[in-house]
Each structure stands twice: as structure tokens, then as C-alpha cells.
Amino acid sequence: MSYCPYCGAEAGDGNFCASCGAQRNADGAENPYAVGSQTQTSGVVSEDPNEAASEIPTFLGAYPTFWKKRFVFNKRSSRREFWYVWLWQTIILTPFCVIISATAGEPSGVLAILAILYLLYVVACFIPAISLFFRRVHDSGLPAGLLLLFLVPRIGVIASIIFGLTPPTRGPNKYGPQPRKRAKE
Numbered sequence: 001m002s003y004c005p006y007c008g009a010e011a012g013d014g015n016f017c018a019s020c021g022a023q024r025n026a027d028g029a030e031n032p033y034a035v036g037s038q039t040q041t042s043g044v045v046s047e048d049p050n051e052a053a054s055e056i057p058t059f060l061g062a063y064p065t066f067w068k069k070r071f072v073f074n075k076r077s078s079r080r081e082f083w084y085v086w087l088w089q090t091i092i093l094t095p096f097c098v099i100i101s102a103t104a105g106e107p108s109g110v111l112a113i114l115a116i117l118y119l120l121y122v123v124a125c126f127i128p129a130i131s132l133f134f135r136r137v138h139d140s141g142l143p144a145g146l147l148l149l150f151l152v153p154r155i156g157v158i159a160s161i162i163f164g165l166t167p168p169t170r171g172p173n174k175y176g177p178q179p180r181k182r183a184k185e
Contacts, residue, residue, distance in 0.1 A: 010171075054179045056080050063088045069135070070128035073144075077135035078179040082164050085132060089125065093118070133163065138175035140166040 054075065057065045062084030069075075096118040103111050134144050140163065150156035171178055 054177075056179045056181050057084065059084050059087075066128055066132060070131055073131050073134045074138070075135050075176050076139040076168070076173075076179055077132060078139060078168065079136070079164060079166075081179070082132060082136045086164070092121070096121075133160070135175075137163055138173075139168045139179070141169035141173045141175075142166070 054077075056078045057080075062081050065081065066085045066088070069077075096114060100111065100114055100118065130147075133147055133150070137144055137146060142163075146159075146163070149159040152159075168178060
């Protein structure tokens with residue numbers, strides 16, 4: 001099965017891509033402009049060619065999906081899913097940080113309870129967040145070994161931003177089919 005080197009859609013039999021209209025190379029040469037994550041990778045993991053691609057969640061659906069996929073390390077997650085989850089984390093954790101930092105000098109039982117709740121939430125999110133990072137790196141067609149960069153202080157934050165912005169591999173890659181957009185209703 002071959003794919004269009006420009007849009008990643010399944011290539012038909014003609015000289016033009018049915019999806020984007022790009023002319024296919026008659027001699028079968030590689031696309032000279034395809035670099036990095038735009039190139040197709042061979043060896044899709046799925047045995048079922050009709051396997052449905054995961055749906056890109058909406059803002060409200062991203063947070064429940066984050067918890068449902070907490071132990072899924074071998075699939076793909078879109079940029080939208082990645083950034084929606086981190087927006088949710090910011091919305092949830094910011095009030096804790098503001099209250100804890102505003103009352104840091106005062107001994108209080110409420111402050112201790114808030115600090116414990118904050119710590120429990122961060123610990124609970126650790127494995128699902130690592131799983132999300134794995135899936136995001138896989139969506140770009142990169143090896144998960146690059147996640148070791150997150151262990152380096154200050155570089156880990158920069159690496160998470162870079163991996164969050166890296167474009168996905170068009171079409172299927174060795175980690176599965178490309179997440180698809182939700183059908184408009």
C-alpha cells in the first residue's frame with residue numbers, strides 16, 4: 001500500500017492523488033521535499049488493516065481520555081489532545097499553587113490539607129502524563145528514548161514544548177494509524 005508523499009492519503013491507481021490532487025512521481029522516486037515527520041515509515045504495527053484510528057478529542061473530552069489511556073504507551077496522540085490535557089492541568093493546579101503560595105508563611109491546617117491534595121494529584125498524574133508523552137512522541141514517528149531528555153532539569157520543559165509542537169507523521173506509522181478528526185455533526 002502506498003501513500004501520497006504530500007498529504008499522506010492512500011494513493012490510488014492514477015497519476016494524481018485523489019485527496020489533494022498532487023501529481024505522483026511516474027518513476028516511483030521519493031518526494032525530494034519530504035523531511036522528518038513528513039516521510040512515511042514502513043511497518044505498521046496493526047495486524048488489522050481496517051483498525052479504526054483514534055478520534056482527536058474535543059477540549060471537554062481530552063481530560064477523560066487522558067485518564068482512560070493512562071496505561072497506553074504504544075499508540076499515538078495528536079497535538080490537540082496533548083495541549084488540551086496540559087491546559088486542563090494548568091486550570092486544575094493553578095488555584096492550588098496560588099492559595100498555597102499566598103498562605104505559605106501562615107501555619108494552617110487548611111494549607112496542609114491543600115498541599116497534601118496538590119501532592120496526591122501530581123503523583124496520580126505522573127503515569128498518565130508519561131503515557132501521554134510517549135504517545136505524543138510516537139505520533140511524530142520519533143523513538144520514545146528521547147523522553148530521557150525530560151530528566152534533565154530545565155531542558156525537560158523545553159523538550160516537552162518541542163515535542164508538543166512537532167508535526168505528526170502523515171498517515172499510519174509503526175505506532176498505528178494517524179488520529180482522525182471528529183466528524184462534524
